[in-house]
Amino acid sequence: xxxxxxxxxxxxxMYQNQLALEAALMKITLWAEQQxxxxxxxxxxxxxxxIGENAGHIKQGLARLRVADLT
Numbered sequence: 342x343x344x345x346x347x348x349x350x351x352x353x354x355m356y357q358n359q360l361a362l363e364a365a366l367m368k369i370t371l372w373a374e375q376q377x378x379x380x381x382x383x384x385x386x387x388x389x390x391x392i393g394e395n396a397g398h399i400k401q402g403l404a405r406l407r408v409a410d411l412t
Contacts, residue, residue: 349406356399363392 367389374382
């Protein structure tokens, strides 16, 4: 069993932080767009797209690390 300070656990927590920041950033983006800051919203949505794309790769990597920790 992995310790709570293992590399896998630390990376899992970073991934969870990334998801939380993504959600918060989306809320701010929606608010900004309601305030007619459309250009800013467009720019932030580009960054959010990159975060979303990378999240899938991170999740797959974490799954592989978890399997390696169990074997």
